Amino acid sequence: MFDNYVFSENTCxxxxxxxxxxxxxxxxxxxxxxxxxxxxxxxDVKVEVDGVEVPRESIKFSPNGEDYFTLDEMETVTTYxxxxxxxxxxxxEKEGGLSKGEHDVKxxxxxxxxxxxxxFEGTRTRKVVIE
Amino acid sequence: MxxxxxxxxxxxxxxxxxxxxxxxxxxxxxxxxIGAEMExxxxxxxxxxxxxSEESLKEWDRLMSEYKVKPVCNDIFINTCLYxxxxxxxxxxxxxxxEEIKLANRLGFKLIRLVSKTPPEIIxxxxxxxxxxxVTLAIEIHGGMSFDHxxxxxxxxxxxxxxxxxxxxxxxxxxxxxxxxxxxxxxFRSLGVNEDVIKYIxxxxxxxxxxxxxxxxxxxxxKELLDLCKTELDHMYTIFADGYEVSDFSILDEHMPYLKHxxxxxxxxxxxxxxxxxxxxxxxxxxxxxGYVGYISxxxxxxxxxxxxxxxxxxxxxxxxxxxxxxxxxxxxx
Numbered sequence: 001m002f003d004n005y006v007f008s009e010n011t012c013x014x015x016x017x018x019x020x021x022x023x024x025x026x027x028x029x030x031x032x033x034x035x036x037x038x039x040x041x042x043x044d045v046k047v048e049v050d051g052v053e054v055p056r057e058s059i060k061f062s063p064n065g066e067d068y069f070t071l072d073e074m075e076t077v078t079t080y081x082x083x084x085x086x087x088x089x090x091x092x093e094k095e096g097g098l099s100k101g102e103h104d105v106k107x108x109x110x111x112x113x114x115x116x117x118x119x120f121e122g123t124r125t126r127k128v129v130i131e
Numbered sequence: 132m133x134x135x136x137x138x139x140x141x142x143x144x145x146x147x148x149x150x151x152x153x154x155x156x157x158x159x160x161x162x163x164x165i166g167a168e169m170e171x172x173x174x175x176x177x178x179x180x181x182x183x184s185e186e187s188l189k190e191w192d193r194l195m196s197e198y199k200v201k202p203v204c205n206d207i208f209i210n211t212c213l214y215x216x217x218x219x220x221x222x223x224x225x226x227x228x229x230e231e232i233k234l235a236n237r238l239g240f241k242l243i244r245l246v247s248k249t250p251p252e253i254i255x256x257x258x259x260x261x262x263x264x265x266v267t268l269a270i271e272i273h274g275g276m277s278f279d280h281x282x283x284x285x286x287x288x289x290x291x292x293x294x295x296x297x298x299x300x301x302x303x304x305x306x307x308x309x310x311x312x313x314x315x316x317x318x319f320r321s322l323g324v325n326e327d328v329i330k331y332i333x334x335x336x337x338x339x340x341x342x343x344x345x346x347x348x349x350x351x352x353x354k355e356l357l358d359l360c361k362t363e364l365d366h367m368y369t370i371f372a373d374g375y376e377v378s379d380f381s382i383l384d385e386h387m388p389y390l391k392h393x394x395x396x397x398x399x400x401x402x403x404x405x406x407x408x409x410x411x412x413x414x415x416x417x418x419x420x421x422g423y424v425g426y427i428s429x430x431x432x433x434x435x436x437x438x439x440x441x442x443x444x445x446x447x448x449x450x451x452x453x454x455x456x457x458x459x460x461x462x463x464x465x
Contacts, residue, residue: 001435005149034145035174040213075215084175085149112212115248115276 002032014097032122143431247276299391312398318436
């Protein structure tokens with residue numbers, strides 16, 4: 001249904017902090033829905049690496065690549081929208097980032113919509129090679 | 132006398148937009164080319180809605196004056212689930228609707244489509260704003276949430292009680308299916324839904340009824356069907372099947388006075404130039420007989436059932452649907 005939009009191809013990569021150290025990795029994704037929504041309606045974001053789910057607290061989410069929110073913070077963020085057609089960034093804090101080699105990385109985004117009784121999700125696993 | 136006109140919902144072109152293949156201007160151009168007017172979804176293609184930037188509004192004004200596509204309807208949503216821990220109050224939801232009315236007016240729309248299950252209690256408090264800004268509010272009658280849904284009923288009660296010309300309904304043609312959309316079947320088949328479940332659902336349609344009515348009559352999905360469902364996906368398929376209704380056109384008879392707009396749902400335009408599930412030739416004859424004055428807006432939903440890795444063929448599908456509508460409308464000789 002919307003799984004075609006989650007986890008943009010070739011976007012999973014390690015990220016450097018201001019000191020130039022790898023402090024995590026990021027994934028970009030379009031919204032798994034057909035319109036933009038306030039960030040507070042993003043019900044959940046989950047990331048798995050090689051079958052192991054990363055801790056919820058290590059995920060930060062940004063609708064514009066500039067301002068990042070933890071998933072707990074995001075619950076009250078109503079003035080930023082995740083716009084339709086705009087890639088959001090899911091950042092996972094992890095010292096050293098993903099190790100060199102091939103990984104199965106899975107991203108799941110879950111969204112709340114008023115006229116659909118349960119939150120619905122989009123999910124996709126991609127093979128990611130870190131060089 | 133009827134006056135049936137054609138528009139295209141930008142819903143149909145969402146994949147082109149999301150993937151950056153078409154921007155707003157390209158979509159305006161496309162509409163101009165095929166001679167259709169516009170149904171918009173402000174949350175989809177106008178950033179920051181319902182409070183877009185001055186820059187976005189300036190660009191909108193430019194496109195409107197350059198392409199002269201008529202703004203027929205804006206589709207909006209009240210985010211009653213804005214917060215995880217509570218539902219918006221009536222006041223909050225009403226205020227949200229008022230902002231949408233103001234935006235619709237600013238963009239030049241005189242009609243708002245409210246999504247099914249919009250809280251009916253916010254309509255009367257917002258009505259003075261609808262009048263002031265000259266914007267009609269119409270609830271969508273959509274498969275799975277149509278006339279028998281309590282929230283749809285409650286909305287129609289408000290229309291009948293107030294008798295306001297600023298209230299009405301938008302009917303989605305998906306309530307007039309005659310068989311399960313083949314593209315949806317094939318999509319779920321590709322994900323692994325078992326053939327017995329597919330056949331069971333197809334057989335319900337073959338009897339001239341739909342899964343929602345059939346299950347309701349039996350007090351839920353029957354044991355024989357549940358026994359066929361081996362996976363979560365099988366169950367999901369039977370639940371989604373509720374969204375395709377087989378109603379007689381006469382279900383609209385009593386609602387014609389406040390029928391404001393129609394979503395011309397398209398799951399699949401076939402090589403023969405017809406919609407696979409919905410008999411548009413009969414539908415248009417019915418609307419003509421009833422003297423419908425308004426638009427049928429192509430809403431292509433086959434995008435949802437495009438197989439993984441395949442390209443969404445929305446431009447071709449929208450064109451085909453518009454050609455079909457034009458043919459049937461022309462044949463009326465009005």
